[in-house]
Amino acid sequence: MTPADAPAARTALDHSAHPPWPLHPQPLPGETLMSWLARTTALYSLINTADLLDGLGVDTSGVDLDRYTREPVLTALAQRGGSTAERLREMTLAGYTPWLLDSTDPSECDFDTYVHQFSVLLPPGLAMADRRRRTPAAGTWLPWVSKLDTRACPLCIDALDTDADIAVMMAHQYPMLTSCTKHLCRLEFCAVIPGRLVFWDRTPAGSDEHAPPIPVPAVVAEIDRRTAAAMTSGSVELVAGRVQAAVWFRLLRTVVDEVSTPLVRTGWWAKPLSAIWKSTGCSRPLRTSWVPFEQLPWDEQANVLFAAATAIIAVENDEITASGADACLLRPRRYEPVDPGTPPTGSRSPVPTRSAWDGVIAAIDAAVAAARVDSDAARSLFGFARTGCRTEEDVDELAYAFVELGIRLDWD
Incomplete structure (x- = not known):
């Protein structure tokens, strides 16, 4: 390092040079990092968050901070916003590794390992050629990450106090969750100005009110409840017992891939798959044959998740035959009687063996x-x-x- 480089290095690495912002709202539970920054920006009447980030000594241009934020940036933001780097990391996708995904770098996420390490509905080796058709090019795929569109629950927004800040929730921006677990209605696409306004995509022409919320089927609400629990508590309760969040997300992604398999590729197992789709009232999107779930349009993703939720609940209720090696995770454990063993005695000492001399000695x-x-x-x-x-x-x-x-x- 040359002497000329020293001032720049101190600017980028010496975080004592970042005094707290005079105004800095606290992050809300489940909020994204960019939503928090946008609410902070609004307090200073700045045009965008780039103005707020100016002077951190690190380049954030062209970076999706909601996906991954480098440690120097997190540290600087934590000092400016009166928080901790750990708390801010939880507001990014990187904060959900390795539960939700192995890495935020697509080159470190293997499709086959994530999607096919489990099997639930179909035998492990079935339709391998079809699975390869859906495998994206290496380094281009992240599990559960689609084109980013903002979604929110209209009933949650309506329930806010008039002076309460509007925030963008992290879990609502990814397709593994389709509904609000509190109001059991579908998440709606919208444009949010954090802290200020929401513009709903389903607002009827000439009206200031958004369309009525869309309720979700009971099976979707139940699976979404488990997914939300996995994101907040790190585990999920299944009928067979508690599983870690990483198991749940990969198990769910496996079932999503299995219900996407064309019936002509599944042989005898076409019958239960057909029954699953028939019960949803939806047709399997044709493009699921060659496109991974994450690249489907949002409405098609919702239909596939509906089918996956239906399949999981049907397996748990023993309504369909599931031939996968890991279907046992969705079934109650079989009752296995346990030998009660020998009842304990009053003394831990072994009971002495009696002989004929015992009576003679007593008589004497x-x-x-x-x-x-x-x-x-x-x-x-x-x-x-x-x-x-x-x-x-x-x-x-x-x-x-x-x-x-x-x-x-x-x-x-």
Whole structure:
């Protein structure tokens, strides 16, 4: 580094040079980074966020900050906005790695690994040629990332206080979620000026009000609920148990690909696939044969997700035959009786083995106890024991033993 380069390096790396903005609203839960920056920009009556970012010492031109923001930029923004780099990273797509996707760099995302590592409806090796037709060129694909269009829930916007800021929600901008999990209505396309206004695409001509919200089927609402839980809590509760968010997103993407398979490629399994699409009332978009889900128009994506949601719920309810290796994740665990084992005893010591001598010893103890207090019992016991004596010395030793036991032999 030359001396001339030193000032520029300090500008880019020394974040103490970035004092807090006098006005900086706090990020809202689930908000995108660009939405927060736009709300901040509005406080200063600036034209665009580029004016706000001027002076950070890093080049942000041509960069989608909602997808990936470099660490120097995050650090500078955190200091300017009174937040932390970790909090701001969560407002970008990069904050959802590796749960939602492996990387925000398409060259590091492998289509086959992400989409086909599971199998649910179809056997793992079925229709491989058809799957290759949908495989995008290397380095051009990110899972669940489509052409960015802003979506929002009209009922959520209507429920805001008049002085509340309008924000763009991160989860609403990607096609794995089609509805508002609070109001169970479809997310609507719109143009948002964060903090100020919303212009709805479905506003009737000559009207200031948007069209009535569109309710979503119950199966779509349930799958969207799980997807939202995966994004916020990192796990999903399935009938077979809890799975990590990364498993859920890849499992859902697998079913999306399976319901996109042409029936002529599936053989016997065409019957359950046909039943799935028939129950939705929608026709399978023809372009799903050669175009990955992320490149479909939004309305076709919604139909495919409807079919995938229908399939998942049908598998869980045992309404269709699922032949994939991982269909077990959507089924209740089978009841397996457990051997109750041997009931515990009062003592941890092993129970001693009883023998015939136990009764003999008890009888001797009882005879000795009786001989101590009864002269007849003493004489009888002494006479019985004397039968084993061969000499006078043996008799004397026996008499001494009786005395030691507390048995009198001088009874009157």
